[in-house]
Amino acid sequence: MADESRRTAFETRAIHAGQEPDEAAAATIVPVYQTVTYTQDAIGVNRGYEYSRSENPTREALESCLASLEEGRFGLAYGSGMAAITGVVHLLAAGDHVVVADDLYGGSFRLFSQVMPRFGIRFSFVDATHPEEIDKAVCEATRLIWIESPTNPMLRLVDIAACGEIAAGHGARLVVDNTFATPFLQTPLNLGAHIVVHSTTKYIGGHSDVIGGAVIVDDEETAESLRFTRNATGGVPGPWDAWLTLRGARTLALRMSRHQSNAARVAEFLKSQPGVARVYYPGLPEHPGFDLARKQMRGFGGMVTIDLKGGESAARRMCEATELFALAESLGGVESLIGYPWSMSHAAFSAEERRRKGITEATVRLSVGIEDPDDLCADLARALGSSDA
Numbered sequence: 001m002a003d004e005s006r007r008t009a010f011e012t013r014a015i016h017a018g019q020e021p022d023e024a025a026a027a028t029i030v031p032v033y034q035t036v037t038y039t040q041d042a043i044g045v046n047r048g049y050e051y052s053r054s055e056n057p058t059r060e061a062l063e064s065c066l067a068s069l070e071e072g073r074f075g076l077a078y079g080s081g082m083a084a085i086t087g088v089v090h091l092l093a094a095g096d097h098v099v100v101a102d103d104l105y106g107g108s109f110r111l112f113s114q115v116m117p118r119f120g121i122r123f124s125f126v127d128a129t130h131p132e133e134i135d136k137a138v139c140e141a142t143r144l145i146w147i148e149s150p151t152n153p154m155l156r157l158v159d160i161a162a163c164g165e166i167a168a169g170h171g172a173r174l175v176v177d178n179t180f181a182t183p184f185l186q187t188p189l190n191l192g193a194h195i196v197v198h199s200t201t202k203y204i205g206g207h208s209d210v211i212g213g214a215v216i217v218d219d220e221e222t223a224e225s226l227r228f229t230r231n232a233t234g235g236v237p238g239p240w241d242a243w244l245t246l247r248g249a250r251t252l253a254l255r256m257s258r259h260q261s262n263a264a265r266v267a268e269f270l271k272s273q274p275g276v277a278r279v280y281y282p283g284l285p286e287h288p289g290f291d292l293a294r295k296q297m298r299g300f301g302g303m304v305t306i307d308l309k310g311g312e313s314a315a316r317r318m319c320e321a322t323e324l325f326a327l328a329e330s331l332g333g334v335e336s337l338i339g340y341p342w343s344m345s346h347a348a349f350s351a352e353e354r355r356r357k358g359i360t361e362a363t364v365r366l367s368v369g370i371e372d373p374d375d376l377c378a379d380l381a382r383a384l385g386s387s388d389a
Helices: 003-007 010-016 057-069 081-089 106-119 131-137 160-169 220-233 239-250 252-271 290-296 311-321 351-356 373-383
Strands: 074-078 097-101 122-126 142-148 173-177 195-198 213-217 276-280 303-308 337-339 363-367
Touching: 010 057, 010 239, 010 252, 057 074, 057 213, 057 239, 074 081, 074 220, 081 106, 081 195, 081 213, 081 220, 097 106, 097 131, 106 122, 122 131, 131 160, 142 160, 160 173, 213 220, 239 252, 252 276, 252 303, 252 373, 303 311, 311 337, 311 363, 311 373
Parallel strands: 097 122, 097 142, 142 173, 173 195
Antiparallel strands: 074 213, 195 213, 276 303, 303 363, 337 363
């Protein structure tokens, strides 16, 4: 952990880490270094930069900030969340094995099940809410254990510390996709994780206007390996994308506070609606992961998932009837979004796999934004055909 991470609060680091005044003109806000190349003082003599695929000052500012927020030593920014995930998988070689939590983002599943096996990497999918299942799946060739917590979209909790102990005991590394929680609510490196992954497209960027990803690690050798492969494969964000993401990170604490307070209000409201069969939200005491969430998180997040009593027809009607909740892919923006995991975010899974994970034709996922909570509840009430707002 960097000294700065120990000295200052999250909100302060979000605004200042990696964002010192620019040396050229003392610009208070990090400039957008919109350049491909850098003029060298002589052959082989430069000022730390040669070519923007390899290094860019705007990107480096973002990476320093994200590393500080995750309380890690090294941050690497990528052109998308999937590029970041692929960057981590490139730490592996043919013959290696990965144990994966089976309740995960559909894009990750697609990469792990259809792309990487062609290169001789094997994946085993297990119910990671029971760490003993992870332990049983580990073999001599296991190099990574890959989890999300809370999971997408069923918001299950995985014990990060327990998984970290299992990984360490077998000489493997624990990877945590921290997209849903964000470093404001959870810092997996402090819980035993070795690698943290983000789709910065979501909460960190926060405004649904820039695609990006990030990886944060403590180990210098791992960071150098990731950096070498990223440069070789080219999955970097452009300087403008890095700048937009950094701008979003500066307000992450404020936004996440409102996201989670709104989500808690929406979850409680939906519990009272006659058309709702079940509400999944880690902040509800009846949620099976409630105690674990209180232990390893500093809040419960901005995502709420529900099952509707009316099945597929009711779910589709609700998704198409909301006005404030936009029917759209993605999550984590200031605006509220509604999604239908069965045919949207988790369509990559077979119907059997979706049902086994608890995703049915009646499942609806809500990314609760920062609008007025009364307005959001009223919008959902109308969409559910209820007048009880």
